[in-house]
Amino acid sequence: MKDVIDVLALQSSRRERRLPDYRSAPSHSLATNFIFECGIKLGLQPATVATAAVFYHKFFKEADKNDYDCYVICTACLCAAGKSRDEPVRLRDAVNVAHNSINRGAGPLELGDEYWSWRGAVAQAELLVLRLLGFNLDTPSPHRYLLHYLRSLQEWFPPSQWRSAPIARTAMAFLQDFHHSPSILEYRAPHVAVACLTLALHVLGVSVPLASTLDDDAAWYSVFTKDLQKEKNWEIMEKIMQVYSREPEPI
Amino acid sequence: MSGASTSHSPPQMASITDVSGLFQNAKKYEELNVIGTGAYGTVYKARDLHNGGNIVAMKKVKVALTEDGIPLSTLREIALLRQLEAYRHPNIVRLLDVCHGGQSLERDSQLVLFLVFEHVDQDLESFLKRSLSPLSQNTIRSMSFDILSGIDFLHSHRIVHRDLKPHNLLVTSSGRVKLADFGLAKTYDTDMKLTSVVVTLWYRPPEVLLGTSYNTAVDVWSAGCVLAQLHTRKPLLPGASDSDQLHEIFRLIGRPSRQEWPENVSIMLDSFPAYQAQDLAEVLPRIHPHALELIKGMLIFDPAKRLTALDCLEHPYFTDEPLT
Numbered sequence: 001m002k003d004v005i006d007v008l009a010l011q012s013s014r015r016e017r018r019l020p021d022y023r024s025a026p027s028h029s030l031a032t033n034f035i036f037e038c039g040i041k042l043g044l045q046p047a048t049v050a051t052a053a054v055f056y057h058k059f060f061k062e063a064d065k066n067d068y069d070c071y072v073i074c075t076a077c078l079c080a081a082g083k084s085r086d087e088p089v090r091l092r093d094a095v096n097v098a099h100n101s102i103n104r105g106a107g108p109l110e111l112g113d114e115y116w117s118w119r120g121a122v123a124q125a126e127l128l129v130l131r132l133l134g135f136n137l138d139t140p141s142p143h144r145y146l147l148h149y150l151r152s153l154q155e156w157f158p159p160s161q162w163r164s165a166p167i168a169r170t171a172m173a174f175l176q177d178f179h180h181s182p183s184i185l186e187y188r189a190p191h192v193a194v195a196c197l198t199l200a201l202h203v204l205g206v207s208v209p210l211a212s213t214l215d216d217d218a219a220w221y222s223v224f225t226k227d228l229q230k231e232k233n234w235e236i237m238e239k240i241m242q243v244y245s246r247e248p249e250p251i
Numbered sequence: 252m253s254g255a256s257t258s259h260s261p262p263q264m265a266s267i268t269d270v271s272g273l274f275q276n277a278k279k280y281e282e283l284n285v286i287g288t289g290a291y292g293t294v295y296k297a298r299d300l301h302n303g304g305n306i307v308a309m310k311k312v313k314v315a316l317t318e319d320g321i322p323l324s325t326l327r328e329i330a331l332l333r334q335l336e337a338y339r340h341p342n343i344v345r346l347l348d349v350c351h352g353g354q355s356l357e358r359d360s361q362l363v364l365f366l367v368f369e370h371v372d373q374d375l376e377s378f379l380k381r382s383l384s385p386l387s388q389n390t391i392r393s394m395s396f397d398i399l400s401g402i403d404f405l406h407s408h409r410i411v412h413r414d415l416k417p418h419n420l421l422v423t424s425s426g427r428v429k430l431a432d433f434g435l436a437k438t439y440d441t442d443m444k445l446t447s448v449v450v451t452l453w454y455r456p457p458e459v460l461l462g463t464s465y466n467t468a469v470d471v472w473s474a475g476c477v478l479a480q481l482h483t484r485k486p487l488l489p490g491a492s493d494s495d496q497l498h499e500i501f502r503l504i505g506r507p508s509r510q511e512w513p514e515n516v517s518i519m520l521d522s523f524p525a526y527q528a529q530d531l532a533e534v535l536p537r538i539h540p541h542a543l544e545l546i547k548g549m550l551i552f553d554p555a556k557r558l559t560a561l562d563c564l565e566h567p568y569f570t571d572e573p574l575t
């Protein structure tokens with residue numbers, strides 16, 4: 001029994017070491033990491049966490065990054081995203097998760113001044129986020145497009161080839177990671193989904209069956225979205241790859 | 252907050268708690284006068300200072316903040332209105348902006364929201380009152396079509412209006428009709444049973460009066476009453492109370508049969524005299540036969556047998572001759 005506990009302790013301490021230290025990070029450099037970490041800890045769906053990241057990027061497209069506390073706004077974005085996608089988060093849980101992620105190893109907050117000022121700040125920030133977004137909370141969901149494209153492609157691939165590479169998982173991971181970049185706001189959801197899928201196929205060295213028989217200016221994804229040029233697709237893929245080069249401290 | 256700010260240079264609580272200040276600085280609207288007060292809030296006429304002094308209608312809505320901040324239902328409702336706005340449907344009133352009120356947001360206090368709509372000078376109620384002679388057949392037909400197009404649009408987005416009446420149907424200067432006042436519009440879940448204090452008495456369908464579950468068909472009933480009113484310029488079923496309203500209805504369409512009477516209703520079928528259906532043509536004299544048939548189809552007791560808004564739009568009344 002003792003061995004098991006030791007292993008667990010070892011694993012958790014190793015995991016702890018790999019988690020980013022938000023307190024020493026330059027402001028906003030780890031904002032989206034914080035959203036993803038807290039979102040996962042709060043048990044939110046990936047698409048909801050992604051929505052929170054979109055809210056964050058939209059907010060700071062309008063507001064000055066020096067004017068607001070990054071992590072309070074991030075927490076508020078998670079709360080607003082949860083509500084808008086019908087996956088509400090208790091304010092108290094959000095506050096505790098945020099506090100604990102910043103102060104690693106700290107227990108839940110006592111119901112004291114610190115708790116109430118955190119809570120007040122997040123509640124206010126949520127209203128501020130809503131106001132700045134003009135209550136436009138309906139974010140286009142590239143997740144849905146990607147899922148639909150994956151389902152369609154799966155039918156097109158020979159089953160053995162489809163199973164040989166983790167196409168769906170890789171494409172979904174690219175999509176989720178792309179939410180670290182404010183560039184996600186610049187492209188239409190179907191285009192983002194196609195770019196994630198194309199990039200996954202390239203990375204895994206898989207080609208779409210019979211794609212090589214197409215004309216030069218035709219692309220296999222034109223059945224999904226007609227108005228995506230090849231150059232544009234490359235541009236989005238490059239933006240996705242940039243996420244990995246600028247990530248300061250991987251989780 | 253202190254946790255987040257321990258290593259950050261100056262803690263930024265101030266800017267967060269000063270949210271209200273931020274909103275006030277950006278003063279965008281100048282209130283002019285009160286247009287109306289309803290159960291759900293006050294409506295002001297206001298000037299949009301950022302848009303050349305355009306006149307707008309601002310609906311003030313008070314929202315009780317829960318312990319988790321703004322209530323999920325309110326948030327989703329506003330987001331839904333914003334989402335609808337993207338379609339710019341010609342028969343739906345434009346929602347131009349949503350803003351917070353400028354007061355301080357104390358813990359567990361109320362939040363004041365302003366929904367900013369386009370301003371339309373008159374509603375159908377005052378329009379009908381002002382028109383001295385009967386409306387032309389063309390006007391009636393195009394207004395009927397407008398109303399039903401608006402309803403069909405809402406229904407196709409899973410929204411039930413639930414409070415259709417001449418008072419919240421707006422008539423533009425060019426005579427187009429727009430649906431307004433979604434104060435109580437809700438996303439539609441199948442078979443929800445909601446409170447009965449929703450639809451103004453005269454336009455209430457029997458299923459609401461009887462307290463059974465209801466759906467999009469409620470709007471079609473209400474629209475049927477409004478369409479009839481376009482022809483006569485007076486309300487079709489002016490009941491004085493809940494039970495009187497049911498009597499009015501059954502006097503017109505006849506008492507439903509025992510098979511049609513819904514289960515789990517506290518009111519007995521036998522508490523109503525065995526009314527025979529009236530001839531609607533006598534109630535609505537000189538009406539176009541197609542219009543008569545359409546309204547009949549909208550005023551059917553069983554919501555499942557009633558026409559849908561889409562059925563109505565495809566009715567010969569609208570399709571036989573092109574709309575002008």
